[in-house]
Amino acid sequence: MENITLGQGGILALLGYAMVFVGLILLMVLTIILGKFFMAIAKKDAAPASAKQEETPAPVVDAPTAPGAAGQLKLYNVEPKTAAMVMAIVADKMGKPINELRFLSIKEVAE
Amino acid sequence: MNIGEILLNLWEKSGFAAATWQNYVMLLIGCVLLYLAIVKKFEPLLLCGIAFGCILTNLPMANMYHQELWTAFMNKEIGYGEIMKSGGLLDFFYIGVKTSIYPCLIFMGVGAMTDFGPLLSNPKSLLLGAAAQMGVFAAFVGAIALGFSGPQAASIGIIGGADGPTAIFLTSKLAPELLGAIAVAAYSYMALIPLIQPPFMKLLTTKEQRKIKMEQTRKVSKAEKIVFPVAVTLFVALLLPDTAPLIGCLMLGNLAKETGVTDRLSDTMQNALMNIVTILLSISVGATMVGSNFLTAETLKIVVLGVVAFILSTCGGLLVGVLMCKLTKGKINPLIGSAGVSAVPMAARVANKEGQKANPANFLLMHAMGPNVAGVIGSAIAAGFLLSIFGA
Known part of the structure; x- marks a missing residue:
């Protein structure tokens, strides 16, 4: 053709x-x-x-670190529940997924 | 021994005296293409070689490429033996184009670099890849209307597939005399996709549609990724046997990537082999840009038809994208339809960028990769169809 x-x-x-x-x-x-x-x-x-x-x-063992978690978080005078809330608020305000942020420690600042 | 005579003799034997105006124009075009590749970064990996091949082939008396040998070859007056005996360096390189070795090896490398995961997780992407071949067939009809023969029109139409190796594969078989113009048009327009596509994306979609965020697709298992290239090769090559060299090499490269036991081969395909073949292919394509062949009204027509093909392919993908958006009640962002024109991954990046302009939190890249790789398969099928109609 x-x-x-x-x-x-x-x-x-x-x-x-x-x-x-x-x-x-x-x-x-x-x-x-x-x-x-x-x-x-x-x-x-x-x-x-x-x-x-x-x-x-x-068997009862220490809970493994969540995937994507960046090590351990140290809490000073802060309840784990409050810490979770603080981290969620920070992630929301920054507009980033929480597993992309690294929290080293959370400390209650006394007035 | 007369000095004047010697100088005259030297001048007469030089390329300066032997060059025609076509040679000079083509050398200038070669330099312009080099400028576009180096300064404007238009597909530099290929355009650099094409431009330099164009310069080499138009050097008078260098005898690097012999158009007359290939014309005689096309007329079945001589065989490869004669070309090996009388050919120049670029004739040897060009054998790889003529035998389709280079486009197929490039496809192998492309396969080794392609992740079909987004396509597997959203198979509907294949519809967008099919729709975006509209420009191929529209330009084919346009080329016939402009007086090209059937095989030439088929080669021009395939520019709309936005797939360099496929365009070279088909043109070298159907209309080798147009190879230089078609390859330059195809690669230049691919580089211009970020300029060509966005106006039509805005024209055919609403801002609300462009804002649509698509849901994350499912995770694809490794076994699925391994079976897919084998299944596609068997299915497509049985449907259209003429596509077997392209699809076979594409899927072999992908299989090498996905198996996990042939990492060395996959690495070679993606890097060393791909680079070597790119050098040889680009110089060979540039070598076909001989002045007498290239400086014709046909080249101008090819340039115009090429851009029309690109635009219509983009529109085809977008229109089916809009249709799918409406049918799924806003679950599909129609912008990903424009990525169906292949040009991996440039078209997918453009879709992502336009999506982010409408909604900065929109990440369409992975969703657009589905139609993008579907477009590669789609243009190979289109080429296979045209080859089965017009091939010897």
Whole structure:
């Protein structure tokens, strides 16, 4: 097909555009199926693990540091509840996620 | 022995005497392209090589590239053997373009650098990648209207895919005489995406739509990322066998990245191999910018059709983005549709930037990467379709 008319070109263009859509829609369906399959597997794997955890009580150990936490926070004359509130307020005022901030210590300043 | 005669002889044997006005114009164009690459930073990694290739090929009597050999090759009068025997340095480099080795190896590197996670977590992105191929087919029709042949129009249209390797792959097969103009147009417009796209993003979307914050997508498992490239290769290559070299290399590179057991290969694909092939590809493409071929009205038409293709592709993605926004009741920010034109990751960055202009707390980059990589697959499918129609 060397020389084609404008009409033929228009039909080919519509056909081509439709072909791209069909190809990518089919790929979308394939991707959704793949995603559902792998999510189902992940759920299956997670279910026995959590059941196992329920059966045997976890040994009492110091709670591990939360992911993204930057070390320990020292509190001076401050209740943990109050400290949590202070940290939440600071994060909110700064407009940053709390796990991106590092609090070293919180101290009550007596007047 | 006459000194005057010697000097005259030297002058006659020099390039200065042999150069035509086309040579000088092309040398000037080469210098302008170098300026754009170095000073304006227009895709410098590629444009630098293209510009220098253009300068080298237009040096008279240097015999680095032989257009006549390749014309004879296209007419099936000679084979690679004759080119190896009579060709210059740039002819040897150009064999890699002609055999599609360079675009495919570049795609391998692109695959090794691409994270399909955003696409896998939001498969609807593929629709935006498809919609953003509108410019390819609109420019194809436009090129036919302007008097180009079918294969030439197909090569011009693929500029709208905003994917350099795909454009080079298709053009080297269908219309090698237009390779220089098409490659320069494609890479120049890709560099100009931050200027080309925003006015149309504002035109086709409301401020409220641009402000939309998208929800965080789900986490994609490693197994899913490993299976995806294999599944895509099998599916797309079975659907359109002509896309197999591009999609196969893209997905092989991605598989090497995701498996976790071929880190050395992935590293080579992303860095050393990619850099080497970029050098060879850019010089070879520049070599095709021979004055007699390039300084024609066709080049001007290609430049105009190229920008139209880019704009229409952007509009196609945006319009389907707006439609998806309405259908999902405002869960999708239509700006991510513009990233469907490929040009990874520049188009996604532009979508993110425009989103942040409307709402500074808006982070669309990861959401825009989905349509962005979908656009790469979409333009490969479009190229495969055009190749299956116009290929030998």
